[in-house]
Amino acid sequence: xxxxxxPFHKRRLQRSxxxxxxxxxxxxxAETYGWNATLVRLLFIAGILIPGVQLLIPLYLIAWxxxxxxx
Numbered sequence: 227x228x229x230x231x232x233p234f235h236k237r238r239l240q241r242s243x244x245x246x247x248x249x250x251x252x253x254x255x256a257e258t259y260g261w262n263a264t265l266v267r268l269l270f271i272a273g274i275l276i277p278g279v280q281l282l283i284p285l286y287l288i289a290w291x292x293x294x295x296x297x
Contacts, residue, residue: 237258237259238258239254239255239258239293240254240257240258240293240294240295240296241253241254241290241293241294241295241296242254242256242257242263242296243295243296243297245257245263247267248290249286249289249290250290250295250296251286251289251290251293252266252267252270252286253266254293254296257296270282270286
Protein backbone atom coordinates (compact mmCIF):
# COMPACT_ATOMS: atom_id res chain seq x y z
CA UNK A 227 0.00 0.00 0.00
CA UNK A 228 1.16 3.47 -0.72
CA UNK A 229 1.02 6.32 1.71
CA UNK A 230 -1.19 9.13 0.51
CA UNK A 231 -0.25 12.53 1.99
CA UNK A 232 -3.82 13.84 1.61
CA PRO A 233 -6.01 13.14 4.67
CA PHE A 234 -8.67 10.50 4.09
CA HIS A 235 -11.60 12.89 4.52
CA LYS A 236 -10.18 15.26 1.86
CA ARG A 237 -9.51 12.68 -0.86
CA ARG A 238 -11.61 12.95 -3.99
CA LEU A 239 -12.56 9.95 -6.07
CA GLN A 240 -11.45 10.56 -9.67
CA ARG A 241 -10.81 8.43 -12.72
CA SER A 242 -7.13 7.76 -13.17
CA UNK A 243 -5.36 9.48 -16.04
CA UNK A 244 -2.21 7.36 -15.91
CA UNK A 245 -3.39 3.98 -14.63
CA UNK A 246 -6.32 3.25 -16.89
CA UNK A 247 -7.26 0.26 -18.99
CA UNK A 248 -10.83 1.03 -19.99
CA UNK A 249 -12.26 4.08 -18.27
CA UNK A 250 -9.83 4.61 -15.41
CA UNK A 251 -12.48 3.90 -12.77
CA UNK A 252 -10.71 0.99 -11.06
CA UNK A 253 -7.34 2.74 -11.30
CA UNK A 254 -8.90 5.81 -9.70
CA UNK A 255 -10.37 3.76 -6.87
CA ALA A 256 -6.96 2.16 -6.29
CA GLU A 257 -5.19 5.55 -6.31
CA THR A 258 -7.71 7.13 -3.95
CA TYR A 259 -7.43 4.43 -1.30
CA GLY A 260 -3.78 3.49 -1.83
CA TRP A 261 -4.54 -0.03 -3.09
CA ASN A 262 -2.82 -2.04 -5.78
CA ALA A 263 -4.67 -1.38 -9.08
CA THR A 264 -4.04 -4.91 -10.35
CA LEU A 265 -5.63 -6.38 -7.25
CA VAL A 266 -8.67 -4.09 -7.60
CA ARG A 267 -9.06 -5.17 -11.24
CA LEU A 268 -8.73 -8.87 -10.37
CA LEU A 269 -11.35 -8.54 -7.64
CA PHE A 270 -13.66 -6.76 -10.08
CA ILE A 271 -13.26 -9.53 -12.67
CA ALA A 272 -13.78 -12.20 -10.01
CA GLY A 273 -16.93 -10.38 -8.91
CA ILE A 274 -18.25 -10.37 -12.47
CA LEU A 275 -17.67 -14.10 -12.80
CA ILE A 276 -19.65 -14.94 -9.65
CA PRO A 277 -23.21 -15.82 -10.66
CA GLY A 278 -25.76 -13.23 -9.60
CA VAL A 279 -23.36 -10.32 -9.22
CA GLN A 280 -23.62 -8.89 -12.73
CA LEU A 281 -24.65 -5.57 -11.19
CA LEU A 282 -20.95 -4.62 -11.20
CA ILE A 283 -20.89 -3.89 -14.94
CA PRO A 284 -23.69 -1.27 -14.85
CA LEU A 285 -22.14 0.21 -11.68
CA TYR A 286 -18.80 0.52 -13.48
CA LEU A 287 -20.47 2.29 -16.41
CA ILE A 288 -22.32 4.66 -14.07
CA ALA A 289 -19.08 5.42 -12.21
CA TRP A 290 -17.33 6.05 -15.54
CA UNK A 291 -19.99 8.60 -16.41
CA UNK A 292 -20.16 10.30 -12.98
CA UNK A 293 -16.52 10.31 -11.81
CA UNK A 294 -14.48 13.28 -13.00
CA UNK A 295 -11.20 12.59 -14.76
CA UNK A 296 -8.07 13.45 -12.84
CA UNK A 297 -6.09 16.38 -14.17
